[in-house]
Structures are given as C-alpha cells and as structure tokens.
Amino acid sequence: MPHEQxxxxxxxxxxxxxxxxxxxxxxxxxxxxQMMSDCIRLDRECADICGYFEQALGRGTPFVSVLAxxxxxxxxxxxxxxxxxxxxxxxxxxxxxxxxAEECRKLAA
Amino acid sequence: MPHEQxxxxxxxxxxxxxxxxxxxxxxxxxxxxQMMSDCIRLDRECADICGYFEQALGRGTPFVSVLAxxxxxxxxxxxxxxxxxxxxxxxxxxxxxxxxAEECRKLAA
Amino acid sequence: MPHEQxxxxxxxxxxxxxxxxxxxxxxxxxxxxQMMSDCIRLDRECADICGYFEQALGRGTPFVSVLAxxxxxxxxxxxxxxxxxxxxxxxxxxxxxxxxAEECRKLAA
Amino acid sequence: MPHEQxxxxxxxxxxxxxxxxxxxxxxxxxxxxQMMSDCIRLDRECADICGYFEQALGRGTPFVSVLAxxxxxxxxxxxxxxxxxxxxxxxxxxxxxxxxAEECRKLAA
Numbered sequence: 001m002p003h004e005q006x007x008x009x010x011x012x013x014x015x016x017x018x019x020x021x022x023x024x025x026x027x028x029x030x031x032x033x034q035m036m037s038d039c040i041r042l043d044r045e046c047a048d049i050c051g052y053f054e055q056a057l058g059r060g061t062p063f064v065s066v067l068a069x070x071x072x073x074x075x076x077x078x079x080x081x082x083x084x085x086x087x088x089x090x091x092x093x094x095x096x097x098x099x100x101a102e103e104c105r106k107l108a109a
Numbered sequence: 110m111p112h113e114q115x116x117x118x119x120x121x122x123x124x125x126x127x128x129x130x131x132x133x134x135x136x137x138x139x140x141x142x143q144m145m146s147d148c149i150r151l152d153r154e155c156a157d158i159c160g161y162f163e164q165a166l167g168r169g170t171p172f173v174s175v176l177a178x179x180x181x182x183x184x185x186x187x188x189x190x191x192x193x194x195x196x197x198x199x200x201x202x203x204x205x206x207x208x209x210a211e212e213c214r215k216l217a218a
Numbered sequence: 219m220p221h222e223q224x225x226x227x228x229x230x231x232x233x234x235x236x237x238x239x240x241x242x243x244x245x246x247x248x249x250x251x252q253m254m255s256d257c258i259r260l261d262r263e264c265a266d267i268c269g270y271f272e273q274a275l276g277r278g279t280p281f282v283s284v285l286a287x288x289x290x291x292x293x294x295x296x297x298x299x300x301x302x303x304x305x306x307x308x309x310x311x312x313x314x315x316x317x318x319a320e321e322c323r324k325l326a327a
Numbered sequence: 328m329p330h331e332q333x334x335x336x337x338x339x340x341x342x343x344x345x346x347x348x349x350x351x352x353x354x355x356x357x358x359x360x361q362m363m364s365d366c367i368r369l370d371r372e373c374a375d376i377c378g379y380f381e382q383a384l385g386r387g388t389p390f391v392s393v394l395a396x397x398x399x400x401x402x403x404x405x406x407x408x409x410x411x412x413x414x415x416x417x418x419x420x421x422x423x424x425x426x427x428a429e430e431c432r433k434l435a436a
Binding site: 031034037040041044 | 252
C-alpha cells in the first residue's frame with residue numbers, strides 16, 4: 001500500500017512542509033523582513049510542493065518519480081536560500097529542506 | 110508558535126488525511142466500486158480539506174475557528190459514509206474522520 | 219452540471235485568486251515590505267481558499283454553502299487589509315476580494 | 328507581471344482543470360464506473376497539478392519550466408486515458424488535456 005511503501009519520504013516531506021510554513025510565518029514577523037523576501041517566497045513554494053507530493057504519494061499517484069524530481073529541485077533551492085540567514089527558523093528550515101531534497105532525489109532516480 | 114500550539118490537531122488532521130487518501134486509493138481498486146462512489150468522493154473532499162487546514166495552521170492562519178468548523182463538518186460526513194462499508198480501509202477511515210471531527214469541533218468552539 | 223450551475227462564482231473566485239496572487243508577488247517586491255506583511259499573509263490565505271473552493275465547486279462538492287461561508291469571511295478580511303494600501307495592486311485586489319465575498323455570501327445563504 | 332506574461336497558459340491550465348474536475352464528477356455518476364476507475368484517478372491527478380501550476384504561475388514562482396514539465400506529463404497521461412472512453416465528458420477532457428500538455432511543453436522547453 002502506498003502509505004506504507006513511502007512511509008519515510010512522507011514523514012520527511014511532512015517535516016519539511018512544517019519547517020517551511022513555520023519559517024514563512026516567522027519571517028513575516030522579523031524586523032529585517034526586507035532581507036527575507038526571497039525566503040518568504042521560497043518557503044511558500046516549498047511548503048506547497050511538499051504538501052502536494054505528500055498527498056499524491058498517499059493516494060497512490062502514478063507520477064512518483066517525476067513529482068519527486070520537481071520536489072527535490074524546489075527543496076534544494078529553498079534550503080540554499082534559508083541557509084544564508086542566521087535566524088534559528090531559517091537554519092532549521094534549511095536542514096529540513098536538504099534532507100527532503102535528498103529523499104526526493106532517491107525516489108526520482 | 111503555531112506549529113507547537115496546534116501540535117495535537119495537526120497530527121490528527123494528518124492521520125485523517127492519510128486514512129482518507131488510502132481509503133480513496135483502495136476503493137478505486139475494489140470490485141464493488143459502484144457502491145463506493147460516494148466514499149471515493151468524500152475521501153477526496155476530506156483529505157483535501159484536512160491537508161489544507163493542516164497547512165493553514167502551520168503557517169499561522171488568522172482563520173483557525175472558521176476553518177476548523179468547515180473541517181469538522183466534512184470529516185463528520187466522510188466518517189458517516191465510510192462507516193457504512195465493511196472494508197477494513199473504510200472502517201479505519203471512519204475512525205480517523207470521527208477523531209478529527211472531534212478535534213476540529215474543539216478548535217471551532 | 220456543477221461547472222455550469224456555478225459559472226459566475228467560479229469566474230469570480232478565479233479573478234480573486236489571480237488578484238491575490240499578483241498582489242502577493244508585487245508586495246514581496248515593494249520597498250515598504252515591512253508595512254505589507256499582513257497583506258502578504260492575507261493574500262496567500264485568500265488565494266489558497268479561493269483556488270480550493272473553485273476546484274471543489276468544479277468537482278461537485280456536497281459542501282457548497284459551508285465552504286462559501288468560510289471563503290466569504292477570508293475574502294472580506296483580505297479586502298479590508300488590501301484597501302488600506304495605496305499600491306495599485308492592493309486596490310485592485312481589494313475590489314476583487316469584496317466582489318468575491320459578495321458572491322460567496324449569496325451561495326452561503 | 329507573471330499573470331500577464333503567462334496569460335495563455337494560465338487560461339489553458341484553468342480549462343484543463345475544469346474539464347478534469349467535470350469528468351471526475353461525471354465518471355463517479357456513470358453506470359460503468361468499474362471501467363472508469365483509472366479515468367477518475369487521473370482526472371484528480373491532472374486537475375490537482377493544473378490547479379497547482381496555475382496558482383504557482385500567478386504568484387511568480389521561480390520554478391516555471393520544471394513545473395511545466397511535470398504538468399505536461401500528467402496532462403498527456405490523463406488525455407491518453409480519457410480518449411479511450413466514448414462519454415462526451417471524457418472526449419472533451421482528453422482534448423483539454425492534450426491542449427494543456429502542448430502549452431506546458433512549450434514552457435518547459
């Protein structure tokens with residue numbers, strides 16, 4: 001069953017989505033929000049694709065590898081932006097994004 | 110922080126979404142699919158609203174109680190349809206839906 | 219058929235979603251982004267619920283009035299925030315939000 | 328501005344999403360639903376990715392070509408399934424899917 005076969009990646013996608021949404025929310029409350037605009041934008045893109053892919057895996061989508069490929073790219077880009085910023089939420093988000101990109105690359109291969 | 114404050118409901122929404130997506134996938138493979146059409150339809154509605162609300166909570170939406178209200182109604186309806194069917198995936202889904210409806214009603218109050 | 223019965227509201231939801239996404243994108247490029255943080259946040263909430271409801275209407279959701287109610291509230295809130303700002307994208311977005319709130323209230327009644 | 332630059336593809340994605348959601352809804356009401364299970368499944372996948380990509384384009388996503396690539400593949404697969412069935416909604420959906428796949432391939436290139 002899909003939700004068993006993909007248990008690890010679903011968990012990783014979920015943690016990445018949560019880290020991105022938390023980082024997005026926290027960035028919008030920062031004083032230096034001007035510097036965070038790319039981070040806000042990428043957090044949304046990344047949370048949305050992770051949430052999307054997690055659902056698609058859970059419902060047995062036939063498009064696993066192609067969706068994994070796009071998700072890996074978006075996670076990688078979001079991680080690269082987040083790691084530039086010292087905020088704790090950005091550093092945690094970068095870590096979650098890179099782990100998720102790694103898991104997605106395995107599925108895409 | 111939203112993702113801490115709402116930890117229980119986020120987990121419950123997530124389990125409900127997974128149960129609904131699994132039930133949807135399994136219903137589409139059943140022999141008696143004709144009987145399962147309402148279940149398929151409601152599984153999608155319920156998975157989609159749970160996934161939506163989970164994301165909204167994670168990003169600090171200001172619309173918690175109104176979204177919780179609509180989510181509770183959709184979970185309740187999906188649970189009522191699922192519990193009519195003997196398939197293991199339907200019974201498990203009904204249970205997840207009712208638990209989620211209960212959590213959402215608390216938030217909506 | 220749902221997509222015919224709800225043609226007007228689907229069109230209005232779609233225009234509101236586009237206005238919100240455009241306003242979100244434009245706000246993230248403004249110099250006074252600090253002042254726009256609530257606008258960015260509400261644009262995302264409003265675009266997401268309008269996109270969600272539009273899809274739900276198109277697939278014959280049984281939850282029309284309850285979804286219309288929550289959509290009306292979110293559109294109204296987003297319109298109220300957008301109208302505070304002089305940017306052309308904010309003023310246009312406010313207009314689209316209020317029109318959408320009006321259509322949704324009719325469906326919710 | 329994104330919503331102007333991508334006006335044609337946004338319109339095509341939107342029409343494809345509507346055709347898929349209508350076909351999904353109509354398939355669930357058909358007598359020969361057993362034969363339609365792949366169509367129901369692919370209609371959902373296709374509607375969801377078109378709705379997703381349309382929103383992403385509207386908000387200025389930096390991931391246009393990679394999302395266009397995955398959308399093209401899913402539209403193509405959905406069109407190939409739909410065209411097997413004589414129902415008017417399936418034939419119309421196949422047409423919308425192939426047009427959308429074509430537009431997406433142009434963007435992905």
